[in-house]
Amino acid sequence: MATLEIKDLHVAVTTEDGQKPILNGVDLTIRSGQTHAIMGPNGSGKSTLAYSIAGHPKYTVTSGSVTLDGVDVLSMKVDERARAGLFLAMQYPVEVPGVSVSNFLRTAKTALSGEAPKLRTWAKDVNSALDSVKMDRDFAQRNVNEGFSGGEKKRHEIVQLELLNPQLAILDETDSGLDIDALKIVAEGVNRFRDQGDRAVLLITHYTRILRYITPDFVHVFVAGRIAEQGGPELAERLEAEGYDRYLQGAAS
């Protein structure tokens, strides 16, 4: 069982004009077996929250804390956070020329589990993970994300989720830019991960569309770098009907 606890988190990004605050006091607790959805308009800081938890060097935590089962996450290096059980499926997965998907996955699995995966079963695992998101097995021999379509990149993130099987998966707008078929494939992958029962999911999305396929336990509305409202799945339905205007007016006044 794992618990990620975010307390009064303030995060700034360095720009040409100096430090610009983006997160202004985020409180959020995610436990094993729970799925949380964070929804909000563009620029509200949703992705910043995801990248700050993962440890992207562009973001500076100015105050607050993030702990995993009581252990300080913010003092960990990026790779240590992953080894502690965190995983970030990125909105824009990065191309790594000259590094094959197969080599990448094996290196990551080895780093996470502390030993090289057994050759025979590993090849089967990789193939079945590719099969399950309807990616051709040939992708294993291609360079990481190089020349992949937007949908293929997102499905490749889900392949990693499946094979690396973290404690907590943060999905940063994994649904954006996907057609309905790809969206279903991605959602099925996330649901397989959830169905293990003891895994946690933080789903960041702009749209309610994906929540038809992945039902969250909690919905948080993110506005101006903090959580403006919390509720159950019904909150997503209300957002679907009303949009974010109500919160934006509130933030502006």
Place this chain on the structure above:
Amino acid sequence: MTPAPNVAAAAEAVESHLHPVPSYDVAVHPKPSGLEEVWRFTPLKRLRGLLDGEPSGDRLKWEAEVPPQVTVSEISAADARELGEMRPTDRPAALAVVNADRVVLVDVPAGAVLDSPLVIRLTGASVDETAWAHVLLRIGDHADGTVVFEHTGSARYAATTSVLVGAGANVELVSLQLWDDDAVHLGQINTRIGRDAVVRSFQVSLGGDVVRIVENVEYDAPGGQLEMYGVYFVDAGQHIEHRLFVDHNQPHTASHAVYKGGLQGEGAHSVWVGDVLIRKVAEGIETFETNRNLVLTDGCRADSVPNLEIETGEIRGAGHASATGRFDDEQLFYLQSRGISEDEARRLVVHGFFADIVRRIGVGEVEERLMAALERELAGDPAAVQRAQAAGR
């Protein structure tokens, strides 16, 4: 317009800084002051007097794995001229021709298909020895094979190598500069490509204090295709220079060059100069050259100078690209976010950076050794410190 007279005129008349002056006469290649365009990047003081041109009887140890069809013999410099080798274009190359006491002729006969690579291992005993070498490599019409030159040990070494590639031949030339830290190597490789022949060349420069490789290529007839690749890794205090000149002097020829370098440590200096001349006669040609440098630490310098001189617009395409940059933070973050340590992530990125060239070599044993050597370079060998100290003096 009648092309033929124009061609002759153009061939004589090109007055271009891109176009080196070929001559056996050492006096045509005076001792450089360092201000000359072709010498301005080279640390002349670190050449250990090689450009003085003192004769020497020292030779590199020569060991060869020679496939049965291939013959290796010794001929005179006059014979080499008779066989149509290309003339040297700079001082060390002219000095090597004058000072080498013989020419090694490597003959791959017409139609020969080599089942295994011809491997020539050259080893220097000490940087106190000066070795001059003159090699003529003849690839017969429609021959097919791979030739590997491997340089190890140490020496102050200047070599002129001519490669005459027959019509329809398909040849891969690999030269590995795996010298000890104090070696000085000034090499020139002059290649003439026959009709419809395909040449793939690989220059791999990892070792040595100063390594300067000049590659000149011209075409004997239409239809020749050239792929030139280069991989270099420059440590602290090391100078590695690659200069290539492709003379598109025949129509419907192609050249494609990709050189990639990694630089690491104080005073690491790489130079890449890629000159391409498209003569008036060279209609329908295609050329593209690329140089990319990955700067791994502060204190490195990568000079990259692509030049393209075009005398006819009737071509299929011509271009170049050059980029020098640091590690891509986003790539490192992506890999680390999957649990891969920073060192391992860097290793993967560097591996990937070079792999697309090394993988093309096609000699499995060489590919594996090179990737391993590149990883050792990245890990930083202790000898790099000595180089840095030497450079600081």
